[in-house]
Every structure is written in structure tokens, then in C-alpha cells.
Amino acid sequence: MKIKFHGAARTVTGSMHLLEINGSRILLECGLFQGKRNETYERNRHFPFDPSKIDAVLLSNAHIDHSGNLPNLVKQGYAGKITATRATTHLVKLMLRDSGHIQEIDIVYANKKRAKKGLPPMEPLYTLEDAEKVASHFNSVEYDTPVEIIEGVRATFMDAGHILGSAGIALDITEANRKFRVWFSGDIGRRDLPILRDPVFPMNTDYLIMESTYGDKGHRSPEMAYQELREVVQKTVARGGKVIIPAFAVGRSQELAVYLHQMIEQGEIPSVPIYVDSPLAINASQIFNEHPECMDAETLADIRKRGHAALDFKEITYTRSVEESKAINEYREPAVIISASGMAEAGRILHHLRNNIENPRNTILIVGWQAPHTLGRRLADRETKIKIFGEKFIRKAEVETIGGLSAHAGRELLVEYASAVKDQVQKVFLVHGEERGALPLKKELDMKGFKEVIYPEAQSTFEI
Numbered sequence: 001m002k003i004k005f006h007g008a009a010r011t012v013t014g015s016m017h018l019l020e021i022n023g024s025r026i027l028l029e030c031g032l033f034q035g036k037r038n039e040t041y042e043r044n045r046h047f048p049f050d051p052s053k054i055d056a057v058l059l060s061n062a063h064i065d066h067s068g069n070l071p072n073l074v075k076q077g078y079a080g081k082i083t084a085t086r087a088t089t090h091l092v093k094l095m096l097r098d099s100g101h102i103q104e105i106d107i108v109y110a111n112k113k114r115a116k117k118g119l120p121p122m123e124p125l126y127t128l129e130d131a132e133k134v135a136s137h138f139n140s141v142e143y144d145t146p147v148e149i150i151e152g153v154r155a156t157f158m159d160a161g162h163i164l165g166s167a168g169i170a171l172d173i174t175e176a177n178r179k180f181r182v183w184f185s186g187d188i189g190r191r192d193l194p195i196l197r198d199p200v201f202p203m204n205t206d207y208l209i210m211e212s213t214y215g216d217k218g219h220r221s222p223e224m225a226y227q228e229l230r231e232v233v234q235k236t237v238a239r240g241g242k243v244i245i246p247a248f249a250v251g252r253s254q255e256l257a258v259y260l261h262q263m264i265e266q267g268e269i270p271s272v273p274i275y276v277d278s279p280l281a282i283n284a285s286q287i288f289n290e291h292p293e294c295m296d297a298e299t300l301a302d303i304r305k306r307g308h309a310a311l312d313f314k315e316i317t318y319t320r321s322v323e324e325s326k327a328i329n330e331y332r333e334p335a336v337i338i339s340a341s342g343m344a345e346a347g348r349i350l351h352h353l354r355n356n357i358e359n360p361r362n363t364i365l366i367v368g369w370q371a372p373h374t375l376g377r378r379l380a381d382r383e384t385k386i387k388i389f390g391e392k393f394i395r396k397a398e399v400e401t402i403g404g405l406s407a408h409a410g411r412e413l414l415v416e417y418a419s420a421v422k423d424q425v426q427k428v429f430l431v432h433g434e435e436r437g438a439l440p441l442k443k444e445l446d447m448k449g450f451k452e453v454i455y456p457e458a459q460s461t462f463e464i
Helices: 037-045 070-075 086-116 128-137 222-238 252-265 279-289 297-306 322-328 349-356 375-380 411-419 435-447
Strands: 002-007 016-021 024-028 056-058 082-085 138-141 147-150 153-159 167-175 178-184 207-211 242-246 274-277 316-318 335-339 363-366 385-388 391-394 398-401 427-431 460-463
Touching (some): 002 427, 024 147, 070 086, 070 128, 082 153, 222 398, 242 349, 252 279, 252 316, 252 335, 274 322, 349 375, 349 385, 363 375, 375 385, 375 398, 411 435, 427 435
Parallel strands (some): 024 056, 056 082, 242 335, 242 363, 274 335, 363 398
Antiparallel strands (some): 002 016, 016 024, 153 167, 167 178, 385 391
16 A cells, blocks of 8 residues: 655645555545645646546545645546545535635636736636536545445544544555555544534554644643633623624634623623624534534533524524625624634625724634734734725724634644554654644654654655
């Protein structure tokens, strides 16, 4: 068997690993590489293999860095099945349509700039129509249920606790009279996150391919994040302001909604309106409600007790239309507004920031990592002169940041995850991590006596 690391190798984007087994080819993930525009465009359009020669695709979760280049794979000749959990399948169909729409919009903007430079126009990376064609390829499976992928390979999807439907994938392989197990972690979640079950650790594993995103540091606990969120809402509401939260549409928006519901129900914050103002987040929330098989025991007990879905309660309003979104800014009483994008670079959040940034009663709450040069980063850095839609504003709203909401395992849990198979595993391959995350984790695992820990370069091949 050969493993070729084509994506998320020494980086955290574009997850894509090719396994060659018994003369067949299995692709673990087909993520969108995200980076500088020109590099991104070329890298995502040109695969380092022939898509028509791939026999099967396995998908660990719905995030775009794991699934976002599937439309190109199908467009360029892939004709097989894409196997994932039911919830991941449900989410990916939604997210790929959204991504296709964004690709079409982005290329219009890019081509305007190219025209000014006398350059020829470019085609979108893929279109909404291309994205919709992926749907017929999905093969939805249940957790903990082995399924034959190709002759000699059975896959079992185990809950990864990262986002709805996320999974670690155990591959039980028979090759040349030899039997062994490869475990692909996908993105590893955390314990005690709202809604989701805790991650399942690897078992009986000979070769482990695992993420290393936060191999250099731990996270603050979800309990601390809950307390910090509560304090921000309490003080903002007390001064008559709004809490404006840029949040990613899948995962983070739903976690925040659950936390705020708990606070209101327990009398920790006043019963203020909570607006979720992102079409993608709204659709994703509906999908969350339709997949109780992914929820932890506490969430299921709450659903039975309250008699309604986990993300439906009287204080929450999901605003689908542009008119409803605009009406939020006419509301003059305290409220919480959760809107995309998570780094405040696009979408309805820009309108809410524009309308609220100069009011000192309001709070802009940053709840996730912000990439350099984004509006979210400038806000997190508490800059006072802010441009939105090309218009200059003086930020008078308070800015707060809270940690502890990451859906990725931190250093301690990553070490514990690998250590679950320390006595059996022959090789550990660290992927989905930059050097600052992966190298400290590699050093830690080496010190603990793991047989071989490898941090593979992009396009490298290993035979096992």
C-alpha cells in the first residue's frame, strides 16, 4: 500500500491523501486549498493525479478545506461514490452550493481587476451547477457500521466530535495475505462541546494519519468560554447595547445559540432577542436539528424535556430575507446578532458592523482565530479607524475576544488520542498542521516512545 500526501501536508488547508491498495485508488478527502488567489486558483484546478482513475472517495467532514474541491474532481472525470456519514452528506450538499455561488461572484470581481490590467478573463473555479452535480455521487453511511469500499478495504466511520457528522475513518485492509488497519483522524474534536458527542479514539491501529493543528498549545475550557460569553452579554445588555458576533456558519453559530439559550433559561442573562442572520447558518442549523444521531446525551435529554429541536427556542429569530436582515438594524433595544462571515470579510455581518460600530454601548465579540489582513483581525487588534464597504468609521463599540470555542483538539488531547494506540501503531503521520503546531507534537510523541512519527512534505509518498 502507498500513501501520497497531496494536501494538508505541512499546512492546514486542502486536505487530500491518496491511498493505492490492491491496484485501486482511494482518495481521503478533496479539500479546497485556500491561500493567495493565483496559487489557489491553479492548485485547485490541477490535480496531481487523474480524477477519472480514482476508485473511491472518503470524506471525514463537511468543512470546505476537506470537501470544497469535489466539484472539480467530478467535473474532471471522477465517476465513483463519495462515502461519508449522513449528516456530513447533508451539510456538504449545502456548503458546496454556497461555495459554487461564491466562486461565480468572486470571478466577476477578479475579472474586473484583470480587465483594467489588460489581462484575459478567467473562468470560475467551479459553478453552482458544477457543485450540484456532486450530490448524485454521495453514499451516506451510519456511524460504527463497516462498509466495503473496494475489494479488500472496509471503512468504519467513528464520531470525531468536531462538527456535525464529522468522523475518524478506520480502514481495515487485506492486501497480499496481510491484514492491517489504517486510521484517518480527520479533524479531531474536543470533549464537552455543546450539542456534539466526544471524539472516539483510535483502536487496534497499525498506521495513524492524524491532524496536528494545535499540537503546540492547549485551549481554554468550554466552561470558561461560556462564562466569558455570559459576562460580555450581561454588561452590554446592562448599558442598553447590542452584541455583534461574526461567526462561522457551520458549528460556531450553533454552539453560540445553544449557550445563549442555556443562559436565558437559567436566568443568567435577560431574555433578549437573538438573531441568527446568515442564510448558510440558518440552513445549517436546520440540518443540525435533523440529525439527533450526532448529538450527545445531554442535548437529547434537553430536546425530550423541552419538546422542541435543539436550535429552536422562543428568543431566537432566523432571518432569511434581506428585508428581515435590514430590520434588525432598526431595532433599538439590546439584542445579540450572530452573522457570517466568521472573519468579517463578507456577508451580512458587514452591514451590522457598519450600523453599530460607532455606538459605544455596543460590543463586537470576536470568537475565533482571525487571519491577518482581515477586518476581523483589525477589530481583534482593536484598531479605531475601520473601513467597511470603502467607507471610514471610527470604532467606538467595545471589542471583546473569547477563547475556548475552537472545535479542534488541543495539544493534550492530541497526545492522548495518539497514545490510545501507542503500543500497536507502527507509524504516525502528522497532517493538517503548520510547523508551529506539528513539530512540537512530533517531539512530544517521539519523547513518549512512539516507533516512528512522520511529518510528510506535500506530494511525498510512503509505502507501508
